[in-house]
Amino acid sequence: MTDTQQIFPDWYRLGINNIWLPYTQMQTVTPPLPIVKSEGVRLTLADGRELIDGIASWWAAAHGYNHPHIMNAVEMQLRQMPHVMFGGLVNEPALKLSQRLANLLPGDLNRCFIAESGSVSVEIAMKMAVQYFLNKGERRSKFIHFRGCYHGDTLGTMGVCDPEEGMHSLFGDVIADNILCDLPRSEGEAERFTEYLKENAENVAAVITEPLVLGAGGMVFYPPETLKWLRIACDAAGVLLIIDEIFTGFCRTGTMFAIEQAGIVPDIVTLSKALSGGVSPLSVCVARDHVFEAFLDDDPLKALMHGPTYMGHALGCAAANASLDLFESEDRLGQVAQIERQLKAELEPCRNLPNVKDVRILGAIGVVQLHDASAIEALKPQFVDAGVWIRPFRDIVYLTPALTISEDDLRVLTQTVYQVLNQS
Numbered sequence: 430m431t432d433t434q435q436i437f438p439d440w441y442r443l444g445i446n447n448i449w450l451p452y453t454q455m456q457t458v459t460p461p462l463p464i465v466k467s468e469g470v471r472l473t474l475a476d477g478r479e480l481i482d483g484i485a486s487w488w489a490a491a492h493g494y495n496h497p498h499i500m501n502a503v504e505m506q507l508r509q510m511p512h513v514m515f516g517g518l519v520n521e522p523a524l525k526l527s528q529r530l531a532n533l534l535p536g537d538l539n540r541c542f543i544a545e546s547g548s549v550s551v552e553i554a555m556k557m558a559v560q561y562f563l564n565k566g567e568r569r570s571k572f573i574h575f576r577g578c579y580h581g582d583t584l585g586t587m588g589v590c591d592p593e594e595g596m597h598s599l600f601g602d603v604i605a606d607n608i609l610c611d612l613p614r615s616e617g618e619a620e621r622f623t624e625y626l627k628e629n630a631e632n633v634a635a636v637i638t639e640p641l642v643l644g645a646g647g648m649v650f651y652p653p654e655t656l657k658w659l660r661i662a663c664d665a666a667g668v669l670l671i672i673d674e675i676f677t678g679f680c681r682t683g684t685m686f687a688i689e690q691a692g693i694v695p696d697i698v699t700l701s702k703a704l705s706g707g708v709s710p711l712s713v714c715v716a717r718d719h720v721f722e723a724f725l726d727d728d729p730l731k732a733l734m735h736g737p738t739y740m741g742h743a744l745g746c747a748a749a750n751a752s753l754d755l756f757e758s759e760d761r762l763g764q765v766a767q768i769e770r771q772l773k774a775e776l777e778p779c780r781n782l783p784n785v786k787d788v789r790i791l792g793a794i795g796v797v798q799l800h801d802a803s804a805i806e807a808l809k810p811q812f813v814d815a816g817v818w819i820r821p822f823r824d825i826v827y828l829t830p831a832l833t834i835s836e837d838d839l840r841v842l843t844q845t846v847y848q849v850l851n852q853s
């Protein structure tokens with residue numbers, strides 16, 4: 430990894446000075462790795478080395494890379510019709526996907542708005558919530574959001590992210606000033622939250638949270654009761670509840686959607702990441718009937734004024750439909766249960782290592798939290814040298830592998846985590 434010229438191909442040397450990388454200080458950046466191929470749970474580097482992937486591309490590649498069923502569906506759709514505008518026109522993959530998601534989601538979450546990225550679907554959810562009340566003659570401009578939550582990087586979603594994580598202070602007035610709360614952790618706190626919400630309801634359009642897992646906020650878990658309390662509080666105050674399932678959706682936490690563990694029906698749900706099996710940018714914002722009905726009127730101004738260019742993307746929806754086929758035909762929930770057992774057994778020994786503060790597992794998410802976050806940067810090249818793709822952040826080393834990962838490959842990941850942390 431020392432001589433860039435030798436290892437990195439031409440396209441890398443020619444393009445690297447024209448690319449801007451995510452979340453990266455470009456002056457001091459460690460050169461990113463050139464990837465030339467993906468297959469199953471393996472990534473191939475330009476120099477031929479293979480890495481076992483413990484992250485599954487921010488957990489989007491739930492069925493592993495290049496799954497033939499998704500590849501076939503996308504190839505067929507590509508030849509027939511990759512994309513046609515959604516204004517005035519619809520396509521079969523988009524309508525099929527909407528119908529299937531409405532059937533999969535609980536309650537009357539029946540209306541799907543299909544966009545390209547997770548952040549955009551959260552923006553749409555927020556816009557829906559504000560206009561829902563406008564259409565009922567009420568002007569409500571605030572959102573209640575929670576410490577540790579992440580909902581995207583766009584300006585609107587930054588206003589509902591944890592302010593410290595999102596570096597809100599730097600952006601000052603550009604970001605909307607919403608109401609930051611702590612997630613209620615006890616019945617007493619839940620009651621106080623309900624009272625608070627009732628008192629402030631006239632300004633609040635929606636409460637928004639990630640269900641069960643605060644992903645980007647450090648993979649913090651919380652129990653399903655909290656979601657029940659939020660539903661009760663929102664019902665009592667007449668405020669909408671937006672649940673962001675972009676990380677948790679599609680089996681990651683042990684159920685198809687995390688909200689199933691709480692038995693609640695949010696007013697709006699956002700989906701992305703594993704939605705398309707990691708093949709295409711795609712997101713869906715799903716609304717309940719009563720939310721949709723608030724936009725029905727003779728007045729055209731009461732319509733939802735939103736429509737991304739690539740809305741209802743046929744290619745992306747074909748990938749998502751093929752991904753849903755796999756969730757139906759292959760035992761992903763069984764695989765998650767197996768992964769959870771193995772992660773519990775094989776990551777638990779890390780708890781005894783001196784720099785380890787906590788080990789926690791939920792579904793196909795394994796987290797080892799360190800005492801000393803400054804040790805994290807030095808770990809990154811060690812994982813690559815050991816032949817795995819694990820990318821720690823903040824103070825945590827985490828695994829969110831493809832749900833199809835074999836027992837042996839998962840063992841390589843867990844043992845590498847132990848060995849690297851043991852040597853550091």
Ligand SMILES: *Cc1c(COP(=O)(O)O)cnc(C)c1O
Pocket residue numbers: 546547548549551579580581582639644645673674675676701702
């Ligand atoms: C990744 C993520 C987002 C943002 O999705 P993008 O596609 O990156 O815009 C929003 N919310 C949650 C919970 C996420 O994990």
